[in-house]
Amino acid sequence: MKFVVRPLHIISVGGYIVEVDFPYRNIIVVNPTEEPIKIDIPVFSTEWIDEQRKLGLEIIPTKDDDSFLKAFKKAKAKLDILKAEA
Amino acid sequence: MSNNNQVNSKVIETEVPLGTVHSAALEPYRVRLFVEDEYVRDAEITIGVNHRGIERIMEGLPVEKANALTEKICGICSHIHIWNSCLVAEKGLEIDVPPRAEYIRLIMGELERLHSHLLYLAHGCEVLGHETFSMRIFYIRETVMELLRMIGGNRVQYGVPVIGGIRPRSDLNEMRIQKIKEGMDLIEEKVTEFADRFTRDPMIMSRVTGVAALSKEDALRLAATGPTLRSTGVEVDLRRDMRQYDPFEFEVITQEDGDVKSNLLMRALEIFEAIKIIRQAVKDLPEGKITNRSWEMHDTGIIRSYIEAPRGKLYHSYRLEDGRVRNSIIRTPSITNINAMEHACVGTHITDAQLAIVQCDPCFTCTDRAIQIVDHPLKKSTIK
Numbered sequence: 001m002k003f004v005v006r007p008l009h010i011i012s013v014g015g016y017i018v019e020v021d022f023p024y025r026n027i028i029v030v031n032p033t034e035e036p037i038k039i040d041i042p043v044f045s046t047e048w049i050d051e052q053r054k055l056g057l058e059i060i061p062t063k064d065d066d067s068f069l070k071a072f073k074k075a076k077a078k079l080d081i082l083k084a085e086a
Numbered sequence: 087m088s089n090n091n092q093v094n095s096k097v098i099e100t101e102v103p104l105g106t107v108h109s110a111a112l113e114p115y116r117v118r119l120f121v122e123d124e125y126v127r128d129a130e131i132t133i134g135v136n137h138r139g140i141e142r143i144m145e146g147l148p149v150e151k152a153n154a155l156t157e158k159i160c161g162i163c164s165h166i167h168i169w170n171s172c173l174v175a176e177k178g179l180e181i182d183v184p185p186r187a188e189y190i191r192l193i194m195g196e197l198e199r200l201h202s203h204l205l206y207l208a209h210g211c212e213v214l215g216h217e218t219f220s221m222r223i224f225y226i227r228e229t230v231m232e233l234l235r236m237i238g239g240n241r242v243q244y245g246v247p248v249i250g251g252i253r254p255r256s257d258l259n260e261m262r263i264q265k266i267k268e269g270m271d272l273i274e275e276k277v278t279e280f281a282d283r284f285t286r287d288p289m290i291m292s293r294v295t296g297v298a299a300l301s302k303e304d305a306l307r308l309a310a311t312g313p314t315l316r317s318t319g320v321e322v323d324l325r326r327d328m329r330q331y332d333p334f335e336f337e338v339i340t341q342e343d344g345d346v347k348s349n350l351l352m353r354a355l356e357i358f359e360a361i362k363i364i365r366q367a368v369k370d371l372p373e374g375k376i377t378n379r380s381w382e383m384h385d386t387g388i389i390r391s392y393i394e395a396p397r398g399k400l401y402h403s404y405r406l407e408d409g410r411v412r413n414s415i416i417r418t419p420s421i422t423n424i425n426a427m428e429h430a431c432v433g434t435h436i437t438d439a440q441l442a443i444v445q446c447d448p449c450f451t452c453t454d455r456a457i458q459i460v461d462h463p464l465k466k467s468t469i470k
Contacts, residue, residue: 001424002132014415015141018309018422025388026415038132042421044309064388068413069145 005031016041024061129431152411170393178386185372187251201230202396203353251377298430298442300344308425312398317352318344324394349445
């Protein structure tokens, strides 16, 4: 299945991880480009991260002990700077 | 795209789009069918039309409020969401739920399975073009809806479980138990009649037999779950592992072919098992308290809970900090079934593509929960 990440947009795909020995709890996906990018979901393996990075997306995986909200806000602030420049 | 290499080896130019809003679909989603000689060679489903960001809204809410919010995820299986969400809190805070409350939660869960499966059968018949059957099943379903309203007070969002038990208004008295018993007799009789008529109809059988078949290997590879997986012959049911279901005898229904016929029969036969469980629960309903209020809130680590929803494995997870929900993640069964839906379309005639998707019982609205933060001119940011 495909999921469209809009240009200069941020989403998280924690609910789309089908965990079969998956090390991360959540994944933040940032589209820093000015083009919509389609990503494949659900997430089955860690290879997914590299595949999506090749498409130009910024992928931030978070583990159980990480603060998801902190990571999300940090990525969002970075994206806001990009948006202002665009 | 689905996991086959046909598109990679050859460019298929004819594309038939369906949706995002289409009369054959109950919910908004986009299907791209890559067609050659009127046969589907590849399919692609795109969701994300109905973002609500429930997990984001849950972040930081008091746990009771967050649990109530989970009920809003799905209009079909709302009880199972709030039940599972309460189970997460109860697991983390080590709360013992009184047996009577466990039984009533379970009765609600099975009633919900009944109405979900009946809705599936009605929708399946509608897509098949048999509207009379569809309307008759909706008529049978009405009995379940009224029972749900009687116990929960509403027909869609019942709000029965709370942390440590159930709401007092949902307790079962003699009159309610009698109504449930009568309702089960009526549904059993009507569904038996329907199943008999349905399987004897040569027109329908020829329309569903062998259509959009999913093999056992493909179902496992594509991580299908629930009745979609069981219809291919894999005997997996989380209810077998849940202690709440220990006192009850029921069979895990399986079918062999993984086609539309197997999926329809699968749900019809599961209806009888749900009725069997409800009858046992009502007969052996324990006396006593319905809520345990003697528990204390404390911080927890990440807690996870799985439950068998009508469509398959439902996952809820969060941690508690100062009585508030943090780091919430919810995964609905349709997420894991979407790849199976795409795969089931491949090789079918274009007229059967919608049937191939519907046979996996999709519920895209409860699947669409990604975070979307939209800049608002007046506010700093708005969460949709």
